[in-house]
Amino acid sequence: MTSPDTVSDLPTGMQLTALDEIYRERPHIYLDALRDRDPVHRDDVLDRYVLTREADVAALMRDRSLSLDPANAPPGSFGALVLGSTGGDKSMLVLDDPDHKRLRGLVSKAFNLRSIEALRPRIAAVAERLVAALPEGKPFDIIGGLAAQLPLVMIAEMLGVDPADSADFYRWSHGAEQGFNPAKTPEQDAKLRANDAALSAYLRRAVEARRADRRDDLISAMVTAEEDGDRMTTAEIVTMCKLLLIAGNVTTTDLIGNAVLALLENPRELAWLRTHPDRIGDAVEEVLRYDPPVTQTVRIALAPVSVGGTTVGAGASIMPSLLAAGRDPACHADPHAFHIDRPHHTHHAFGGGAHFCLGAPLAKVEAQVALVTLLARFKVLELDNRPRTRKAAPSFNGFDELWVTGRT
Numbered sequence: 464m465t466s467p468d469t470v471s472d473l474p475t476g477m478q479l480t481a482l483d484e485i486y487r488e489r490p491h492i493y494l495d496a497l498r499d500r501d502p503v504h505r506d507d508v509l510d511r512y513v514l515t516r517e518a519d520v521a522a523l524m525r526d527r528s529l530s531l532d533p534a535n536a537p538p539g540s541f542g543a544l545v546l547g548s549t550g551g552d553k554s555m556l557v558l559d560d561p562d563h564k565r566l567r568g569l570v571s572k573a574f575n576l577r578s579i580e581a582l583r584p585r586i587a588a589v590a591e592r593l594v595a596a597l598p599e600g601k602p603f604d605i606i607g608g609l610a611a612q613l614p615l616v617m618i619a620e621m622l623g624v625d626p627a628d629s630a631d632f633y634r635w636s637h638g639a640e641q642g643f644n645p646a647k648t649p650e651q652d653a654k655l656r657a658n659d660a661a662l663s664a665y666l667r668r669a670v671e672a673r674r675a676d677r678r679d680d681l682i683s684a685m686v687t688a689e690e691d692g693d694r695m696t697t698a699e700i701v702t703m704c705k706l707l708l709i710a711g712n713v714t715t716t717d718l719i720g721n722a723v724l725a726l727l728e729n730p731r732e733l734a735w736l737r738t739h740p741d742r743i744g745d746a747v748e749e750v751l752r753y754d755p756p757v758t759q760t761v762r763i764a765l766a767p768v769s770v771g772g773t774t775v776g777a778g779a780s781i782m783p784s785l786l787a788a789g790r791d792p793a794c795h796a797d798p799h800a801f802h803i804d805r806p807h808h809t810h811h812a813f814g815g816g817a818h819f820c821l822g823a824p825l826a827k828v829e830a831q832v833a834l835v836t837l838l839a840r841f842k843v844l845e846l847d848n849r850p851r852t853r854k855a856a857p858s859f860n861g862f863d864e865l866w867v868t869g870r871t
């Protein structure tokens with residue numbers, strides 16, 4: 464099947480299937496058409512409603528009556544599959560209040576803006592080391608060389624992983640990335656389970672070690688954390704650590720990769736950024752709007768609810784397209800243009816409401832520092848012309864490899 468070039472080439476009554484190759488490579492052809500023709504789209508193939516208007520996505524994110532607990536969706540439905548796909552103990556991402564509020568309260572301090580700003584010099588030192596190791600004048604993969612490493616090294620340091628264990632820890636963390644893929648093959652599933660068992664055992668040992676001997680790290684902070692006399696159990700801390708890894712690493716990697724691609728495909732914007740380095744924050748916000756690492760999230764209706772003017776029934780899965788919301792012409796002029804100096808960069812790349820991404824400040828600072836460090840070393844950066852393939856996992860948006868050449 465050839466890829467449609469414009470909205471008018473699309474068949475009427477189309478179904479949006481996120482696993483479809485055309486959707487993966489050229490999603491905005493579909494999403495623009497949906498927004499125009501059917502903004503609260505009933506997708507029978509994947510049993511869900513798809514929202515594409517920014518205003519509807521924003522309203523949905525604000526609605527705290529909705530659930531992220533897969534137990535509230537019928538078995539086999541989109542919500543049950545996506546939210547249940549991480550397996551094992553339920554993390555706070557898929558818990559509703561009061562359990563969600565309790566767990567989030569116990570870890571939120573470590574991730575607030577002030578704690579993360581205090582880490583900026585350390586993030587810069589790690590980025591310097593990684594960027595200095597990139598070759599000059601010949602192609603390198605920016606994902607493997609920088610984007611995948613910076614978030615992993617930082618979260619390992621924050622948790623307090625011993626340097627001697629870091630190679631194992633990095634391997635297990637990469638292995639955990641399949642966790643959010645609802646379309647795993649049996650082989651991928653078996654690998655994920657073995658990986659999960661090894662990572663969980665390692666983390667359990669680390670938690671027990673910190674109970675006996677506290678240090679200045681996040682696992683110790685979770686061991687000590689107390690709210691209303693409440694403590695986190697070992698199982699809860701292990702689950703939280705795994706959530707931080709799967710929610711934080713691949714997403715931040717993709718943010719850095721997508722930022723490099725957007726800048727190199729838009730050389731005028733890159734040149735403008737080089738002359739306006741204080742606008743690095745806006746550059747990262749624009750990437751989050753234009754090419755967000757997480758394309759979609761899910762909410763489950765606990766009772767009939769009005770969504771974008773349509774009433775959906777109890778148990779329905781509602782999928783706000785974070786990708787489509789960032790390109791809504793009702794919110795942004797010339798939405799398909801990458802433009803750092805926009806009046807605003809309104810986006811929903813970090814979700815919203817009670818589950819708004821805990822790691823947003825960390826991800827933003829890491830991306831800012833990675834880009835600043837990269838641009839400082841290489842006065843010229845160019846895309847290599849080898850073909851690129853977007854990730855197959857439908858909720859994640861990025862590349863496994865992105866080859867570039869840099870000259871100092």
Ligand code: HEM
Pocket residue numbers: 555556557567618706707708710711712714715718755756757759760761812813814815816817818819820821822823825826827
């Ligand atoms: C939740 C995106 C980085 C930890 C989420 C959600 C999204 C998201 C879309 C779901 C929100 C919802 O459904 O309303 C991103 C993106 C990132 C990123 C795009 C990078 C650019 C990180 C990092 C960490 C992290 C670095 C931590 C190290 C979490 C956690 C949750 C979450 C713990 C669950 C929050 C809750 O349930 O209360 N993130 N994330 N994320 N993220 Fe991130």
